[in-house]
Amino acid sequence: MHEPLTAAEYKAIAANLELPTNAFIDGAFRPAKSGKTFTTTNPATGEVLAEIAACDASDVDYAVAKARDAFEDGRWRLQSPADRKATLLKLAKLLERNRHELAVMESLDSGKPVRECQTVDVPDTIHTIRWHAELIDKLYDNTNNVGANALAMVVREPVGVVGCVLPWNFPLLMLAWKIGPALAAGCSVIVKPAQETTLTTLRVAELAHEAGIPAGVFNVVTGSGRDVGEPIGLHMDVDMVAFTGSTPTGRRFLRYAADSNLKKVVLECGGKNPAVVLEDAEDLDLVAEQVVNGAFWNMGENCSATSRLIVQASIKDELLSRIGAYMREWKTGDPLDPENRLGALVSKNHFDKVKSFLDDVKSEELPVAFGGETLKGAYIEPTVVDGVTPASRLFKEEVFGPILSVTTFENLDEALALANDTNYGLTASVYTGSLRKAIKLSREIRAGLVTVNCFGEGDATTPFGGYKESGFGGRDKSIFAHDNYCELKTIWIDVSDRSVDETIR
Numbered sequence: 001m002h003e004p005l006t007a008a009e010y011k012a013i014a015a016n017l018e019l020p021t022n023a024f025i026d027g028a029f030r031p032a033k034s035g036k037t038f039t040t041t042n043p044a045t046g047e048v049l050a051e052i053a054a055c056d057a058s059d060v061d062y063a064v065a066k067a068r069d070a071f072e073d074g075r076w077r078l079q080s081p082a083d084r085k086a087t088l089l090k091l092a093k094l095l096e097r098n099r100h101e102l103a104v105m106e107s108l109d110s111g112k113p114v115r116e117c118q119t120v121d122v123p124d125t126i127h128t129i130r131w132h133a134e135l136i137d138k139l140y141d142n143t144n145n146v147g148a149n150a151l152a153m154v155v156r157e158p159v160g161v162v163g164c165v166l167p168w169n170f171p172l173l174m175l176a177w178k179i180g181p182a183l184a185a186g187c188s189v190i191v192k193p194a195q196e197t198t199l200t201t202l203r204v205a206e207l208a209h210e211a212g213i214p215a216g217v218f219n220v221v222t223g224s225g226r227d228v229g230e231p232i233g234l235h236m237d238v239d240m241v242a243f244t245g246s247t248p249t250g251r252r253f254l255r256y257a258a259d260s261n262l263k264k265v266v267l268e269c270g271g272k273n274p275a276v277v278l279e280d281a282e283d284l285d286l287v288a289e290q291v292v293n294g295a296f297w298n299m300g301e302n303c304s305a306t307s308r309l310i311v312q313a314s315i316k317d318e319l320l321s322r323i324g325a326y327m328r329e330w331k332t333g334d335p336l337d338p339e340n341r342l343g344a345l346v347s348k349n350h351f352d353k354v355k356s357f358l359d360d361v362k363s364e365e366l367p368v369a370f371g372g373e374t375l376k377g378a379y380i381e382p383t384v385v386d387g388v389t390p391a392s393r394l395f396k397e398e399v400f401g402p403i404l405s406v407t408t409f410e411n412l413d414e415a416l417a418l419a420n421d422t423n424y425g426l427t428a429s430v431y432t433g434s435l436r437k438a439i440k441l442s443r444e445i446r447a448g449l450v451t452v453n454c455f456g457e458g459d460a461t462t463p464f465g466g467y468k469e470s471g472f473g474g475r476d477k478s479i480f481a482h483d484n485y486c487e488l489k490t491i492w493i494d495v496s497d498r499s500v501d502e503t504i505r
């Protein structure tokens, strides 16, 4: 069902797309109150795609008021679990019906290869919504064993109005990671997509309305971080913010919460993720394939991207030659051509940031093993840089682009020290044929997700999020994500003899 189409078929869909341009509040598309707009462009061509409503604090206030009304009157949260589940499953079906349109819209707006949008982003988005829908009527509240004199219940209640502030690298999927559990829990949401990638979020809101999610429950307020993100963060009537993006902006949300109503904050931020390859790794072809996938999937615009290859010195040359062979399969070019595995970077600004790392590589005279050049437009060749030491900016800072650094080690302790030599702690991969070493490294690397002899983000059942400056307050995905969007309430009822009516006794 999610097989890619041909380039000609994708281009035909692109030519006939109707693009949403207004915010979606209280069940309807609405322009910004100010009437202002911003331009969204296709980063692969520079072509203008649409003028989108540039909302501000007054639109946020309106959306929060509508979301609060919806929450308080219970039009969603008080529906039976079976009814909410049915509506979210209907949304999953509508996403499936519109899968080609969504894949093309995502590709045009972000520069992502349509092949990835079609085979990864859209199906994973649908699966995420479905997984959280299916969870709704399978959760039980607790009755605790507190003895004969009391009845103690611990029940989950939806946290309330949730601001979901999203990044541009996986617009559909990050939307699903937030709204899946939030809507399943019974919350109302105000989604703020990244300005670079607004289109698919608006389309999903429209489909959610068609599926039967009541007005006011799923709102999208479009605009900049300053004009929309900040007012959400500072709002006194927003109960929680779920954020994915950079660590500096994540820090701001903690400040906003401290300066307003102590709203709950869950942050999923950056990474500087190592792949540690030991000389006893059993299959170097598999390692090369996984490292290339980890480093260059989504142009490296991925918080979980493998960005530091930490390899035992004795096998470095052999591994690099196999990595080079796999890289030949990763063609860069027109995102609407399903032959291409890398598309354009998301914007000229971001291209300039990633290019600055290539400029550093040149000025530090680091050996470039593969790639290293920019291509016409916002494209950067997949690049592998050898001989990188912990002193280099490339070893320390998140690149968020297709550049992999290579550093060697001699023994396990050195490997572990290099892997942990970062302020981040999101993901790591370990490649070894020794179970003992795999367990030692996966337990001692300080990261929220460690994959052994593979690269990936787990599936819908496993939590995703980071240690250290990669995350705060909770995890995305899995039943743990559902818990983020719930408050726990204890109800303690005295059932001791003294409370029993004498006439009944």
Ligand SMILES: NC(=O)C1=CN([C@@H]2O[C@H](COP(=O)(O)OP(=O)(O)OC[C@H]3O[C@@H](n4cnc5c(N)ncnc54)[C@H](O)[C@@H]3O)[C@@H](O)[C@H]2O)C=CC1
Pocket (backbone or CB within 6 Å): 165, 166, 167, 168, 169, 192, 193, 194, 195, 223, 224, 225, 226, 228, 229, 230, 233, 244, 245, 246, 247, 249, 250, 252, 268, 269, 270, 271, 302, 303, 350, 353, 398, 399, 400
């Ligand atoms: N998943 C991740 O870990 C992501 C990491 N990044 C990293 O961040 C770098 C910068 O990318 P940006 O798009 O600037 O990320 P960002 O963290 O600034 O943006 C993420 C979201 O926060 C909003 N935002 C920005 N400034 C805000 C503010 N002052 N108050 C409230 N909301 C605000 C944005 O509009 C967007 O919706 C990238 O180069 C990459 O290194 C970017 C996107 C995703």
Ligand code: BAL
Pocket (backbone or CB within 6 Å): 167, 169, 170, 174, 244, 245, 301, 302, 303, 304, 457
């Ligand atoms: N890879 C999914 C999470 C992120 O990049 O933000």
